[in-house]
Amino acid sequence: MGYVDGQQLRHYDSNTRRAVPVVPWMEKVAQEDPQYWERHTEVLRGWEATFRESVETAMQRYNQSGGLHTWQLMYGCELSEDGRKTGFYQYGYDGRDFLTFDKDTLTWTAADAAAQLTKAKWEAQPVIAQYWKDYLEKDCPECLQKYLRYGAEMLQRKEPPIVKVTRKDSQHSLETLLCRAHGFYPKEINVTWRRDGKVGQEDTFHGVVSPNPDGTYYTELSIEIDPKERSRYRCHVEHDGLQDPLDVAVKGSAPVWLIAVGVIVGVLGVLSVAGVLFYVRGRKGA
Structure with missing residues (x-):
């Protein structure tokens, strides 16, 4: 191949x-x-x-x-x-x-x-x-x-990620926030969880980006938090298909969907x- x-x-x-x-x-x-x-x-x-x-x-x-x-x-x-x-x-x-x-x-x-x-x-x-x-x-x-x-x-196309943030209960009175980015191209993407706008080293995304059947990619990143501090967390996404980085938060029990408008600029890195x-x-x- x-x-x-x-x-x-x-x-x-x-x-x-x-x-x-x-x-x-x-x-x-x-x-x-x-x-x-x-x-x-x-x-x-x-x-x-x-x-x-x-x-x-x-x-x-x-x-x-x-x-x-x-x-x-x-x-x-x-x-x-x-x-x-x-x-x-x-x-x-x-x-x-x-x-x-x-x-x-x-x-x-x-x-x-x-x-x-x-x-x-x-x-x-x-x-x-x-x-x-x-x-x-x-x-x-x-x-x-x-x-x-x-x-x-x-x-050399640029397809921006669709970002979905959800939450679920975890053990010991904690909850898990899950940030999923999918449908993006090219493969390179940076996804982090940020607390009050700051990211800790342990939260930086270094995981696997996987392919979709249509040639685009997806990835996801989770973090365990205290539910009382939920409003302080955002999923931060940077990608060449985005005009500006995304900061996505969970609102109540409903997921927040953001479909970013992409722009084709420059050449592939x-x-x-x-x-x-x-x-x-x-x-x-x-």
């Missing part, structure tokens, strides 16, 4: 054995490059075979004779407004870290003794590390910029592309 800013754009699996677009705007790529999908299909069929070999190799190293096992690869790049480029490339086995590439030192970090064998094998062939460094610093950002051009209407759907020469198994 290939993603841009959390939005899936293409797909391949062993049943169809085809690389296909997931979103309509990715069909534009064939207009500029008619052989794009055929080329990527062939490359990924080769990757499928390589992955099978890597699983078998890993099973041998971990003395596993059967069972269900997975070999995973994740790589991508990020491009910031100020032009900074970063990239990552890492392997996993059965959901655990296996091998991670450091493009600055052209070395691989092994997670355990089994991965050390692959590290030694690949570092003995410097061309592998140099290829991935060049890809992450040049080819990947160029792909990212191209995809942003194709999907500009969707990827951090853009990223990740997946395993790129043309790779000289692919190597474990």
Whole structure:
């Protein structure tokens, strides 16, 4: 699967054995490059075979004779407004870290003794590390910029969050306030509970932002309070789709709904592309 800013754009699996677009705007790529999908299909069929070999190799190293096992690869790049480029490339086995590439030192970090064998094998062939460094610093950002051009209407849109605040009784005469923000895009958002306009470190939002089926996101944040002090608390929400931050309070037992009016300004702050759907020469198994 290939993603841009959390939005899936293409797909391949062993049943169809085809690389296909997931979103309509990715069909534009064939207009500029008619052989794009055929080329990527062939490359990924080769990757499928390589992955099978890597699983078998890993099973041998971990003395596993059967069972269900997975070999995973994740790589991508990020491009910031100020032009900074970063990239990552890492392997996993059965959901655990296996091998991670450091493009600055052209070395691989092994997670355990089994991965050390692959590290030694690949570092003995410097061309592998140099290829991935060049890809992450040049080819990947160029792909990212191209995809942003194709999907500009969707990827660079701003959809403000809808914020709902509710409450429920808790133990020991306390109550829980729940702030839920949903329907927003892009993913980056800041949600905090504030007491008299001030936020404590323990109340700052660091949780998970989850995707909705329509490509937007949602998140929620709760806090336990003394009901007598309810009027002193506000859910504070900051997002690029908002003209101004929101401060939402509970009124009595009824939730307060605020649907903010968004404004589209500027460009996306951090853009990223990740997946395993790129043309790779000289692919190597474990």
